[in-house]
Each structure stands twice: as C-alpha cells, then as structure tokens.
Amino acid sequence: MPRMNMIQAINSALDVMLSRDPKMLIFGEDVGYFGGVFRATDGLAAKYGAKRCFDAPISEGGIIATAIGMGAYGLRPVVEIQFADYILPAYDQLVSEAARLRYRSAGDFWAPITVRTPYGGGIFGGQTHSSSPEAIFAHVTGLKTVIPSTPYDAKGLLIAAIEEDDPVIFLEPKRLYQGPFDGHPERPVEPWSNHPASEVPEGHYAIPLGTANVVRAGRAVTVLAYGTMVHVAQAAAAETGIDAEVIDLRTLVPLDIDTVTASVKKTGRCVIVHEASRFGGYGAELSALVQEECFYHLQAPIERVTGWDTPYPHAFEWDYFPGPARVGKALRRCVEAET
Amino acid sequence: MLRNARLSLHIPEPSARPGDRPDFRHLALRPAGETRRPEPESPAAEMRDLPYELVRVLDDQGQAQGPWAPLIPSETLRRGLAAMVLTRAFDDRIFRLQRQGKTSFYMRSTGEEALSVAPSLVLDTGDMCFPTYRNVGFLMARDYPLLDLVNQIFSNARDPLKGRQMPVLYSARDYGFYSVSGNLGSRIGHAVGWAMASAWSGDDKIALAYIGEGTVAEGAVHEALTFATVYHAPVILAISNNQWAISSFHGLAGGNETTFAARALAYGLPGLRVDGNDFLAVHAAVAWAAERARSNLGATLIEFVTYRTSGHSTSDDPARYRPDEEPAAFPLGDPVERLKTHMIAAGHWSEADHDALVRDCDERVRATVKEGEAVGTLGVTKPPLGSMFEDVFKTPDWRQIRQRREVEG
Structure with missing residues (x-):
C-alpha cells in the first residue's frame, strides 16, 4: 500500500x-x-x-x-x-x-x-x-x-x-x-x-462522519482530542506512563457522543485537550456533555488543557501551544485526584 | 493647493424631510425614447454612457417611444398587468390583516410591481430568480398558488416552509424563486455561483438577482460583482433603487455621488439605468441583458429607478422620516397606471376591463385569505411540533433526535 x-x-x-x-x-x-x-x-x-x-x-x-x-x-x-x-x-x-x-x-x-x-x-x-x-x-x-x-x-x-x-x-x-x-x-x-x-489506499474509501477513533486504549483516564493534539496526547501518555485512553474525535459535529461517554464511564476521569483558546472553546461543550452524561461515574474534576486566552503570539508560540508537558501535568492531576 | 483650516465631515441628508416639499431633481429625468439602445452583443466598453442615461419607453400619454420599445404580444401585457394588480390587491389585504393581528409582519411592494413582474415574464422556467423580500410580483406573474403565500404568511399547519420563516421570506424552487432571507446582499453571490454553474455545465439557464439600493453598500455586493465579472457569469444583477432603505435615503449608499448603475463601470460590466415604473422599459432591459447572458457575454447590472410607496414594512411609519406627499410626487408615476394607460391607448384594454380586473383580483385575494384563515392564522394552527427538528441536516444527528423526543414528551 x-x-x-x-x-x-x-x-x-x-x-x-x-x-x-x-x-x-x-x-x-x-x-x-x-x-x-x-x-x-x-x-x-x-x-x-x-x-x-x-x-x-x-x-x-x-x-x-x-x-x-x-x-x-x-x-x-x-x-x-x-x-x-x-x-x-x-x-x-x-x-x-x-x-x-x-x-x-x-x-x-x-x-x-x-x-x-x-x-x-x-x-x-x-x-x-x-x-x-x-x-x-x-x-x-x-x-x-x-x-x-x-x-x-x-x-x-x-x-x-x-x-x-x-x-x-x-x-x-x-x-x-x-x-x-x-x-x-x-x-x-x-x-x-x-x-x-x-498507509493510504489509492482508491475510494470513506470514514463516516460522527465516528470517533480510540487511538490508545487505557483504563486510568480518558483523553478527548482532535487534530494535532491527538499526537500530543499520545506523547503525554507515553511520557508519564499513565494508562490513558486517547480518543480522536475526528468529527466535532456530529460528535460521537456514545464513544465518549462509554470511555469516561469506564475510566471515571476525563482530560480534554485542544489548541484553541480555552474560554468558550469546544472543550467547554465536551466538558459540559461529560458532566451531564457521566457525572455519577466521575472520580475527578474534568481537566482542560488548551491554548491560553490570548491571540497566538509569534515569539511565544511554544509557550502558547499546549504541549506534552502541560498535558502530562493535567493527566497526573486527574489520575491522582481523590473524590 | 486649496486647504481648509479645518476638515468637516459630510453627512448626507435627503432632499426632503417631513414638512418639506418633495424634491426629485436629483433623478435627472429625460424624456422617454431618448436613450440609445446598443445591440446586445456590443462590447461593454462601447456603452459606458448608459449608466448615466435612463432607459424609458412609455411617455406621459402612454405611448411607447424610442429604440427600447419592445414588441410584446398584447396577451403578455395583459398577464403583466393582471400580475401587478393582483400583487397590489394581495399586499393591501395582507397589510390590513397584519394590522388586525392575524400575522406578525408584512412587507408591501407597492409602486415597485413592474420590476418584479416584467422580468418574471422574460425569464424561462429553468432560470432562477434570487429575490429580495419585495419581489412577490415575480411569483404572481407565474401563477404561484396564492393560498401557499397566505399559509406561509400565517405560519400555519399548511405553511410550505413549515413555520420557519417570517412572513414573505418565501422559497419556491419549482417556480424559479430562490429562498429569501432577511439578510441583505447575502444571496447575490449565490446568483452568481448558480449562473457560473449553468455555464460550467454547458446549460442555457441564467440567473437574476435583486438587491435594493441600500444593499449596494454591503461588501457581499462587491464580491458578487467581482466574481460575475471575472467568470463572465450569465447573471442579471438588478438594483431596485426605491429611494429608501427603511429611513436611510439612497445617498447613504452613495447615490448622491453617482448612479447605482455606474457601479458597473468599475467592473467593466454593462450598466443600464432604467425607469423601473415603466413595464415596457423593464421588460426591454431585462430581455436585452438576458440575451447577452445567453450569448455567453456575461453579466449586466441594471438599476431600476423606482419609489417605495409604502413603508419598509409593517414595523415603520414613513411619516417619521419623509414627507407624506413624497410618494405622490414621484415623477415616474405608478407602474400599474402607466401600463393601463398604454394598453388603453393601444386599444388592448378599457376602463371597464380594468375595473373588472381589480374586482376579480380583490375577490380572489379575499377568497384565498378566507381559505388560509380557515387553515389558521398565526398561532392558531401550526405545522407538527416535531417538524421543528427536521431539515437542520439531511438526516438529524443525535442532538435533534434527543431534543425532539424531549419536546414531544
């Protein structure tokens, strides 16, 4: 191929x-x-x-x-x-x-x-x-x-x-x-x-919109990510050694709500990662949905790791970008939190 | 070089406010029949004078004058007149219904019927009109069912748009009438894209888009004109210059400095300035532009000079911002009266015929409104509640499914 x-x-x-x-x-x-x-x-x-x-x-x-x-x-x-x-x-x-x-x-x-x-x-x-x-x-x-x-x-x-x-x-x-x-x-x-x-087939194939992909199975915490952050989240899981389940949403609308809730109900913990600014970001919707759908399964506060609430600054690009270190910290906080 | 000690900001004002004498000298009218008519296949560069002229056919006696006088079968004139009279009867009736609280809102096109009706009779059935909220005459000329209009205006159980749109924001694909929205200028680019698609497909269909003169100030109009020019889109872009955009006079869109038709010059498009209350002139200009479009010569910009006789909608009182006498003083007269005079002068029509037509239209409207009222006025009946969740997407996602279940209980 x-x-x-x-x-x-x-x-x-x-x-x-x-x-x-x-x-x-x-x-x-x-x-x-x-x-x-x-x-x-x-x-x-x-x-x-x-x-x-x-x-x-x-x-x-x-x-x-x-x-x-x-x-x-x-x-x-x-x-x-x-x-x-x-x-x-x-x-x-x-x-x-x-x-x-x-x-x-x-x-x-x-x-x-x-x-x-x-x-x-x-x-x-x-x-x-x-x-x-x-x-x-x-x-x-x-x-x-x-x-x-x-x-x-x-x-x-x-x-x-x-x-x-x-x-x-x-x-x-x-x-x-x-x-x-x-x-x-x-x-x-x-x-x-x-x-x-x-490995990409030459011909025609379609991935239905609305189907998330569990790119790393795990039991300790669910990470919801998309785009670049899918790879950052996997790196953070590898670097921290935390048994994270990383879900690549792939489509934000329609959202694969069933895959998200099944995972969070299993792990009881959720970290949401995106590169966009935090306030009013897509992570806010994810956080609200997880709270609404999985509240009685949650063992820790939902974490969000995102770009800062500033425009994207040229000189501070890597300070703005939510890299593996910041994601790793959130993973640790989330798995160590006691209810 | 002359320099002022201080700059001053120019804020334009209309020629007359309430209490003033109406003043239409800015229209720079000229007698019917004077403006030349180039052959439709002429290069745009050879007609750069036309945006400053005024295409008029009917003179004050109702005689057709000059090179633009079209050869229109008397049957077509009768259809045109009937559609204009029906539009006016419908507008007046629904306006009163709104005042009686039977619907939320209405917009009349009184005084502007010709510029919707004549093009509707020029275009073919496969063509597409991208209307504003003031072009219902286009549908009247195509015998669109009156009852569907009434049901839409009532948002009732048989509303073809399922209760989703304010009154008059119709959609009628089968009649060549694109979905209206309240946003200004947001569909003129669709008309250009639709026309580009026809050319791309090797078809022979053309598009007609309407905007008001106030909307010329929107960036989307510049974008659409650019695409129409660049790709030679077979589209007619019509500006209804009815002098007023709610309370904003045409000068706030730049109308004091040049004509709206002259916008065409900067794009290298042909631009026509046309007496919009002259059924024959409107018919001739649109037929001319349609011939250019169908000959693969691209877009034409047409400014129809007309007057918004009624308020913008049921929500404004024009007496607050313009003289009460202004509509009657508009020097281009009334499109219905002018076509009627012409047809009588030509021996196709009589006062008795006209009275019968007016009575017939009033009666049809009255009977149809009654039928619509029997289905239900606003709020009395509605489409099924669950249908609110349909057509968001081709097939609903879990959000619409869950929320529909929640609403339906």
Whole structure:
C-alpha cells in the first residue's frame, strides 16, 4: 500500500472524487495552476483541466457565496480557504446561508459544499496563520465540522465530507501535513512514513462522519482530542506512563457522543485537550456533555488543557501551544485526584 | 493647493424631510425614447454612457417611444398587468390583516410591481430568480398558488416552509424563486455561483438577482460583482433603487455621488439605468441583458429607478422620516397606471376591463385569505411540533433526535 503524508492523502481524496463525480469541482485562492500554497491541489488542474480546479479571486466571502450558489444548482463544490485565519469574511455566508438554507427553505434548496482550510499553530505563523476556529463553526447549527489527525483519516474523512449533502467545514491541522508532530519542536521532524496511518489506499474509501477513533486504549483516564493534539496526547501518555485512553474525535459535529461517554464511564476521569483558546472553546461543550452524561461515574474534576486566552503570539508560540508537558501535568492531576 | 483650516465631515441628508416639499431633481429625468439602445452583443466598453442615461419607453400619454420599445404580444401585457394588480390587491389585504393581528409582519411592494413582474415574464422556467423580500410580483406573474403565500404568511399547519420563516421570506424552487432571507446582499453571490454553474455545465439557464439600493453598500455586493465579472457569469444583477432603505435615503449608499448603475463601470460590466415604473422599459432591459447572458457575454447590472410607496414594512411609519406627499410626487408615476394607460391607448384594454380586473383580483385575494384563515392564522394552527427538528441536516444527528423526543414528551 502506498505511503502518503497528509497533503498527499488530501490530494488523493480530491483526485478520487474528481474522477468519480463529474459534478465535483475545486476552486480557491492559488489552487489551480499553482496547486495551492500547501500543495493540496498539486497536479489536479493539469490532470482534470482548469474547469475542474481553478483559481478564485482573493475574496473568501465570494468564494463561499458562489460555492453555495453552485451547490444549489446541483454541483458539488470543494473550496479552499488558504488559512482558517482568513475564513472570517466568509463567516456570514457559512452561518446565515450555508448552514440554514435547507432549514429555512424546508428542503427546497441546500448547499452540499466542502470548505477545506488549514488551521492551527506550530509553524511560526503568529496570530494571522495559527488560529483554531473550530468552536465558532461547531456552535453553528447546520454545519458539520471535521478535523483529521492522520493521512489515512484525512483521505477517508474528506471523501465522506465531499459526499455529504450538508455543508462541511474540513479543518486541516497544518502542523501535521508533513509528519505526526507530537509537540516537541526541539526534536527533528518525524516523517509520516514511519507511522502506520500513512498507509493510504489509492482508491475510494470513506470514514463516516460522527465516528470517533480510540487511538490508545487505557483504563486510568480518558483523553478527548482532535487534530494535532491527538499526537500530543499520545506523547503525554507515553511520557508519564499513565494508562490513558486517547480518543480522536475526528468529527466535532456530529460528535460521537456514545464513544465518549462509554470511555469516561469506564475510566471515571476525563482530560480534554485542544489548541484553541480555552474560554468558550469546544472543550467547554465536551466538558459540559461529560458532566451531564457521566457525572455519577466521575472520580475527578474534568481537566482542560488548551491554548491560553490570548491571540497566538509569534515569539511565544511554544509557550502558547499546549504541549506534552502541560498535558502530562493535567493527566497526573486527574489520575491522582481523590473524590 | 486649496486647504481648509479645518476638515468637516459630510453627512448626507435627503432632499426632503417631513414638512418639506418633495424634491426629485436629483433623478435627472429625460424624456422617454431618448436613450440609445446598443445591440446586445456590443462590447461593454462601447456603452459606458448608459449608466448615466435612463432607459424609458412609455411617455406621459402612454405611448411607447424610442429604440427600447419592445414588441410584446398584447396577451403578455395583459398577464403583466393582471400580475401587478393582483400583487397590489394581495399586499393591501395582507397589510390590513397584519394590522388586525392575524400575522406578525408584512412587507408591501407597492409602486415597485413592474420590476418584479416584467422580468418574471422574460425569464424561462429553468432560470432562477434570487429575490429580495419585495419581489412577490415575480411569483404572481407565474401563477404561484396564492393560498401557499397566505399559509406561509400565517405560519400555519399548511405553511410550505413549515413555520420557519417570517412572513414573505418565501422559497419556491419549482417556480424559479430562490429562498429569501432577511439578510441583505447575502444571496447575490449565490446568483452568481448558480449562473457560473449553468455555464460550467454547458446549460442555457441564467440567473437574476435583486438587491435594493441600500444593499449596494454591503461588501457581499462587491464580491458578487467581482466574481460575475471575472467568470463572465450569465447573471442579471438588478438594483431596485426605491429611494429608501427603511429611513436611510439612497445617498447613504452613495447615490448622491453617482448612479447605482455606474457601479458597473468599475467592473467593466454593462450598466443600464432604467425607469423601473415603466413595464415596457423593464421588460426591454431585462430581455436585452438576458440575451447577452445567453450569448455567453456575461453579466449586466441594471438599476431600476423606482419609489417605495409604502413603508419598509409593517414595523415603520414613513411619516417619521419623509414627507407624506413624497410618494405622490414621484415623477415616474405608478407602474400599474402607466401600463393601463398604454394598453388603453393601444386599444388592448378599457376602463371597464380594468375595473373588472381589480374586482376579480380583490375577490380572489379575499377568497384565498378566507381559505388560509380557515387553515389558521398565526398561532392558531401550526405545522407538527416535531417538524421543528427536521431539515437542520439531511438526516438529524443525535442532538435533534434527543431534543425532539424531549419536546414531544
């Protein structure tokens, strides 16, 4: 089986869908001839022609608005927003239009669009190229929000997202594009080729949205994570020697609530990890749900390990990033807490 | 170089406020028939004068004048007139119902019926209109069932939109009428994308989008115009310049400095400024733009100069911000009266025919409202409660399933 990094896996998913679905098309800033600033659409315009993969004006609002119109027509647009930090001009289109079109028209019209966008820190992107805006999408009724953590998942989830008839925000952890970064920037970059999830089938496969993945089974504490933090959490478990069960949520909406509650009921302890700021973050929803669903099984307060409540600072990137040391500390606090 | 000692901020004011004499000199009107009509296939660069002109066909005597005078079968004129009269009868009736507390809200399109009705008769059934909340005339011209409108306005048990939308935010895909939302300018980009999709698919369908002049100030309009220009989208972008956006006059969207049609020039698009109360001029301009679009020549921007005779909605009192005499003083007159005069002058119509039409429309509306009231006015009957949780997604996730169970008990 071929080995791919995450960019190659995303490129492969797009390639598969372009060949399978004649109504699928890709557009976005720099995605056509050039192949995208992160190379996700490399070679697709050459292979399928500019009609299937073309450049868009620097207009995120315009990109999403026209994609919705195309979707309403019956096409299946997959658009790229170059950085998640720049998606906000399109936020009105996503919230007021894409998310509600089916509901407000009682099924008359809908927007089967997929919005790919790289998110997260770890590349010295400062506050303009590092943010994690998943919570502001997960909160919006009518949008689905997906975040892969491996090349295999990225391809299978992206194919599932494209095949969805509802709008999907597909957030790509850009620090994971080249390797399974575990939160140790001082170490050499580990390539994906050493990781089992870099084995990616060439053809079509879909991972259903709403299915979490238990990436590390354990009995002492449940760790809920997604994207880059899945690897950080595994590193923290290995470094502390704590028998943590690490769950990769993979889709924030729809959330695989059953897998989450089954695990917390088993371990009685829960640590939630995300790179985004803490206050009002997706972890707050997870914490509330775990409390509501598992209160009588909990043996310790729920812990959250997150980015700080500041913008992402350039010089203090690794102080902001919730690395394995901070996650490890939270794991210890959680397993040592007595009720 | 001239320099002021101090800068001063310009805050524009309309030409007349309550108590003032209405003043429409800014419209810079010219007689019907004067504006030239380039062939539809002409390059946009050769018609950069048109956004500053005014396409008018009907003169004050109801005669069709000049190169834009369209050849329209008298049957089409009768359909157009009937749809405009029906729209007005419907608007007046539902407005009164809102005042009686039978629904929450309503918006009339009185005075602007021509710019919805004529394009509806120009476009084909496969085309798509991306309307605002003031374009119900488009549906009237296509014989959309009146009862479905009434049921939507009452949010009752037979509301086609299942009680989810405020009154008048209709959706009617089968009639080429896209879902309306209360957000301003948020669907003009959809019209461009829809038109791009038609071209991408090698189809022959075109799109028509409406916005008001106030909405021209929204960034989404610039985005949509950019995409329409860049990809030569087969779309007609129509600005209904009805002079008022709630209490904000057209000058707050830049209308004092240039025409709204002239926005087209910066994009390299053709821009037409059209007498929006002149059924024949509206018909001719949209047919011209549709021909360009179907010939793969891309988008056209059209400003319809018109006047919002009623308030913005049932929620505002226009006497608080403009002279009461202003609607009657609007120099482009009333679209229904003008088409009627033309048809009578042309021998297709008579006062007696018109009286019968008005009576017939009033009666149809009255009877349909009665039917709708029998289904239920607002709050009296509703769609099934559980349907509130449908259509959030194609299939509900656990949240809607659990919450529906909680609500249904």
